[in-house]
Amino acid sequence: MAEHQDHADDHGQSYYVKIWAVLLVLLILSILGPIVAPHIAFGFLEAWMITLMAAFGIALVKAYLVAANFMHLNVEKKYISYLLVAMLMLMLLFFAGTAPDVMEHKGQNWENVAAQAEVERALAADGEAAHGDHGGAHDDPAH
Amino acid sequence: MSTTRPIATTRSATGIPTGKLAVWWVIVSEIVIFGGLLASYVMHRIGHPEWAEYASHTNTWFGGANTFVLLTSSLFAVLAHHAAEHGDGKKAAKWLLGTCAGGLTFLCIKAVEWTGEIQHGYTITANGFWHFYYTAAGLHALHVIAGCIIMLIIARQAWKGEELHRVELIGIYWHFVDIVWIFLFPLLYIAK
Amino acid sequence: MAEAGTVETHGAHTHDAHHEQSFWSKYIFSTDHKMIAMQYMLTGMAMALIGGFMSYAFRMQLAFPGETVPGYGLVSQGEYNALVTNHGTIMIFWVAMPVLIAAFGNFLIPLMIGADDMVFPRINRLSFQIFLLSAIILIVSFFVPGGGFGGAWTAYPPLSSTAEYSLTPLGSTLWLVAVALEFVAFLLGGINFITTLMNARAPGMKMHDIPMVLWMIVIASILFMASVGPLIAGAVMLFMDQVVGTGFYDPGRGGDPILWQHLFWFFGHPEVYVVFLPAMGIVADIICTFSRKKLFNYKLILYTVFATAIISFFVWAHHQFVAGIDPRMANVFTITTLIISIPIAEMMFLYIATLYGGSIRLTTPMLWALAFIAEFLIGGITGIFLGASGSDIYFHDTYFVLAHFHYTFFPIAVIGFFAGITYWFPKMFGRMMNPILGKIHFWGTIVSFNCIFIPLFVLGIAGQHRRIYDYQNFPDLALAGLQDLRVFATAALLVMLAFQAIFLFNFVYSIFKGKPAGKNPWKSNTLEWTTESPPPHGNWPELPNCYRGPYEYSVPGREEDYWPQDVPPDTAAAE
Numbered sequence: 001m002a003e004h005q006d007h008a009d010d011h012g013q014s015y016y017v018k019i020w021a022v023l024l025v026l027l028i029l030s031i032l033g034p035i036v037a038p039h040i041a042f043g044f045l046e047a048w049m050i051t052l053m054a055a056f057g058i059a060l061v062k063a064y065l066v067a068a069n070f071m072h073l074n075v076e077k078k079y080i081s082y083l084l085v086a087m088l089m090l091m092l093l094f095f096a097g098t099a100p101d102v103m104e105h106k107g108q109n110w111e112n113v114a115a116q117a118e119v120e121r122a123l124a125a126d127g128e129a130a131h132g133d134h135g136g137a138h139d140d141p142a143h
Numbered sequence: 144m145s146t147t148r149p150i151a152t153t154r155s156a157t158g159i160p161t162g163k164l165a166v167w168w169v170i171v172s173e174i175v176i177f178g179g180l181l182a183s184y185v186m187h188r189i190g191h192p193e194w195a196e197y198a199s200h201t202n203t204w205f206g207g208a209n210t211f212v213l214l215t216s217s218l219f220a221v222l223a224h225h226a227a228e229h230g231d232g233k234k235a236a237k238w239l240l241g242t243c244a245g246g247l248t249f250l251c252i253k254a255v256e257w258t259g260e261i262q263h264g265y266t267i268t269a270n271g272f273w274h275f276y277y278t279a280a281g282l283h284a285l286h287v288i289a290g291c292i293i294m295l296i297i298a299r300q301a302w303k304g305e306e307l308h309r310v311e312l313i314g315i316y317w318h319f320v321d322i323v324w325i326f327l328f329p330l331l332y333i334a335k
Numbered sequence: 336m337a338e339a340g341t342v343e344t345h346g347a348h349t350h351d352a353h354h355e356q357s358f359w360s361k362y363i364f365s366t367d368h369k370m371i372a373m374q375y376m377l378t379g380m381a382m383a384l385i386g387g388f389m390s391y392a393f394r395m396q397l398a399f400p401g402e403t404v405p406g407y408g409l410v411s412q413g414e415y416n417a418l419v420t421n422h423g424t425i426m427i428f429w430v431a432m433p434v435l436i437a438a439f440g441n442f443l444i445p446l447m448i449g450a451d452d453m454v455f456p457r458i459n460r461l462s463f464q465i466f467l468l469s470a471i472i473l474i475v476s477f478f479v480p481g482g483g484f485g486g487a488w489t490a491y492p493p494l495s496s497t498a499e500y501s502l503t504p505l506g507s508t509l510w511l512v513a514v515a516l517e518f519v520a521f522l523l524g525g526i527n528f529i530t531t532l533m534n535a536r537a538p539g540m541k542m543h544d545i546p547m548v549l550w551m552i553v554i555a556s557i558l559f560m561a562s563v564g565p566l567i568a569g570a571v572m573l574f575m576d577q578v579v580g581t582g583f584y585d586p587g588r589g590g591d592p593i594l595w596q597h598l599f600w601f602f603g604h605p606e607v608y609v610v611f612l613p614a615m616g617i618v619a620d621i622i623c624t625f626s627r628k629k630l631f632n633y634k635l636i637l638y639t640v641f642a643t644a645i646i647s648f649f650v651w652a653h654h655q656f657v658a659g660i661d662p663r664m665a666n667v668f669t670i671t672t673l674i675i676s677i678p679i680a681e682m683m684f685l686y687i688a689t690l691y692g693g694s695i696r697l698t699t700p701m702l703w704a705l706a707f708i709a710e711f712l713i714g715g716i717t718g719i720f721l722g723a724s725g726s727d728i729y730f731h732d733t734y735f736v737l738a739h740f741h742y743t744f745f746p747i748a749v750i751g752f753f754a755g756i757t758y759w760f761p762k763m764f765g766r767m768m769n770p771i772l773g774k775i776h777f778w779g780t781i782v783s784f785n786c787i788f789i790p791l792f793v794l795g796i797a798g799q800h801r802r803i804y805d806y807q808n809f810p811d812l813a814l815a816g817l818q819d820l821r822v823f824a825t826a827a828l829l830v831m832l833a834f835q836a837i838f839l840f841n842f843v844y845s846i847f848k849g850k851p852a853g854k855n856p857w858k859s860n861t862l863e864w865t866t867e868s869p870p871p872h873g874n875w876p877e878l879p880n881c882y883r884g885p886y887e888y889s890v891p892g893r894e895e896d897y898w899p900q901d902v903p904p905d906t907a908a909a910e
Contacts, residue, residue: 148456149450149451149453149873150450150451150878151445151454152454152535154450154534154535154536155534156533156534156535156536157534159534161454161455161530164530164534165455168525168526168529168530168560171560172522172560172561172563172564173564175561175562175565176564176567177568178564178565179565179566179567179568179569179598179601180565180568180572182565183568183569186594187589187590187591187594191589193589268580268581268582270588270589271582271583271588271589271590272589274581274582274583274589278572278575278581278583282568282571
């Protein structure tokens with residue numbers, strides 16, 4: 001703390017309030033994103049792309065703003081940031097090693113019959129339900 | 144008691160105060176806990192197109208309101224830190240109580256939201272999406288509760304002008320809890 | 336919280352001036368790192384006795400199927416599964432980790448860096464209390480209706496996730512809760528270890544003046560912390576599956592059982608190095624002291640440790656080659672698995688280079704350290720067959736895997752422990768262990784250990800599957816020759832267990848009646864040997880400074896063949 005006094009001083013209260021205001025604007029954008037997405041989609045830019053960008057792009061920016069300004073990673077020793085990023089990389093590694101087996105339901109010489117059957121069953125049930133009570137279209141990020 | 148500690152605790156070979164260094168390591172261990180859970184969720188979510196339909200039953204407005212509450216409580220936490228840095232324990236304690244109130248509001252909104260969902264039959268055993276929905280948000284809510292309890296203890300100390308450096312430590316933890324929610328919000332509510 | 340005298344005021348060096356503590360605050364609720372280390376060690380040793388007794392019961396069943404085991408009774412199928420499962424769980428999570436990381440870490444870190452305690456003494460105490468609670472829960476799980484969990488220490492779903500498969504509704508949940516609590520205990524302990532080493536080093540102790548064992552314990556703690564998270568998340572999911580009735584691991588309900596295997600082994604493989612590294616560090620310190628030589632290329636060893644730690648995150652799926660993972664992923668994980676043997680082999684060569692040309696003293700700890708290198712080498716080499724996905728298809732889930740595993744974990748958990756305890760015993764209790772009894776115990780244990788597991792390699796190559804209760808029902812495995820090997824291995828186990836009585840006698844006898852050790856019986860350099868044995872509360876009347884690296888043995892031009900870290904350079908000649 002003491003060694004960061006000089007940095008902290010130019011971060012007055014109004015500075016934190018400004019960051020908070022930016023975060024709120026981003027929050028509103030991320031909520032509006034999926035609502036306006038079908039209307040502004042054009043060409044190759046499809047609605048689900050806009051939804052995903054609004055959702056996760058903005059989440060990343062928000063997380064960065066909070067980490068850098070509220071957690072004071074911007075004035076903390078650099079290796080703390082590296083450490084935290086390294087943990088995120090580990091999770092990416094975990095995802096990369098696991099997804100080929102868990103996310104996919106078939107691959108080279110193998111097939112997850114039970115999972116495939118469940119997807120089919122659920123999609124069929126879902127289709128029936130969609131014809132029934134609410135005929136809303138669902139943007140499916142997987143396709 | 145809390146005013147006496149081993150000489151070891153007062154040393155700082157890295158230049159980062161011991162307590163703060165420990166909090167960073169706590170966050171390191173938390174990143175991989177939430178990271179493992181969310182990575183598992185994401186690969187299931189992409190592998191199961193039918194979950195899009197399940198996810199459409201979540202209420203973005205509840206999630207958005209809760210994001211707002213947590214972001215604001217984070218602002219209070221950093222203002223508490225600001226006050227503590229200037230040696231104003233009483234002001235820091237007040238801001239911390241504000242943060243804590245934010246945490247409680249968050250939990251109340253969650254309670255209302257979950258009650259409605261459970262009444263509509265979307266219980267934790269309904270299907271894979273709701274398994275993850277309740278488990279991830281529940282694990283996060285446990286962190287909110289833990290943070291609130293610790294924050295009350297620290298606010299009490301700060302009010303007496305003791306251990307003011309702890310205000311920053313609980314703040315860092317609270318911001319991390321906030322960041323977890325920042326990612327849970329799009330994962331559970333927006334990407335439908 | 337009012338243990339007056341267990342915490343010191345800032346800068347005050349009046350460590351002796353605290354009043355008498357009651358039995359409870361001195362031995363049970365102490366915040367002193369040395370007492371917590373003792374608590375961890377004794378709990379670990381007690382759990383080792385339980386785990387050893389379990390191995391006795393199921394090995395007797397394998398050698399003499401269907402006969403009453405003396406001291407246990409008849410081993411039923413369910414009990415057999417529970418015994419095997421909990422033997423594995425106990426030996427890894429309640430013996431190897433508490434003894435190697437928690438006990439030696441707690442004892443050595445403050446003493447070796449010249450600090451008066453860990454940086455968070457009360458978190459340290461909390462860590463042990465949670466650990467003790469987890470041990471109690473695990474033992475309780477044996478006596479609940481349905482018996483202990485029997486789904487193997489890896490707890491693969493669906494066998495572990497639903498009571499209709501596991502048949503142990505309470506046992507499997509208690510097992511899971513115990514394991515999760517144990518993780519929490521070690522996360523708290525790990526934060527303490529890492530922060531203490533990073534921040535609380537004695538003035539003058541630079542990065543490369545830290546004894547190797549501390550580097551290894553702390554890197555192991557970091558490895559644990561970075562790898563256990565996904566498994567904690569996985570354990571939460573498994574708990575929900577067991578208790579609430581979710582289907583995280585049920586493909587029929589949108590889950591996936593393979594996910595657990597990935598979550599488990601993403602932790603499980605780094606875990607091997609979490610316990611391997613501390614043992615390796617203990618051996619490093621011992622071989623330097625007893626070959627009176629500087630550690631051969633300190634920095635290179637450190638870099639190989641870093642390399643091992645990083646690569647250990649890239650190999651986990653080699654446990655799942657036959658679990659139905661994609662063959663293309665198996666290729667990748669075969670390559671990374673073979674790569675990780677490079678830094679480990681390099682470490683072994685560097686240790687042997689340290690021994691080369693030294694004036695070797697074959698004390699008891701040195702014998703254990705040398706045995707570690709030799710036995711672990713066998714474990715490492717047999718791992719090559721299992722790391723290659725092609726040959727693993729044949730060897731998987733046979734006794735070959737089991738023997739390989741024990742050739743790595745026995746050197747780590749048992750040999751590493753005995754090396755450490757015989758080396759630091761004088762510092763812990765102020766008295767020497769009896770060297771004759773120590774050497775009898777050493778040879779008895781090492782010879783019988785090899786006699787147990789070499790037959791199991793042979794049985795594994797013959798195709799003996801791991802999880803069979805009675806091989807007499809399998810014509811190919813019921814051959815007389817194979818049964819003889821099983822009996823031989825069991826007999827060797829009995830011999831090995833019997834030899835541990837010698838150690839226990841030596842341990843208890845030496846605490847009270849051993850030869851007084853003095854400050855530095857082994858003439859070693861590191862800081863813990865500069866204080867009294869056993870160290871007083873607060874460790875030193877005046878905390879030491881550090882002036883040089885830990886392995887300055889046989890420095891040319893000096894009278895003594897060692898040069899303690901706390902001796903200032905200008906007064907060196909007078910020392």
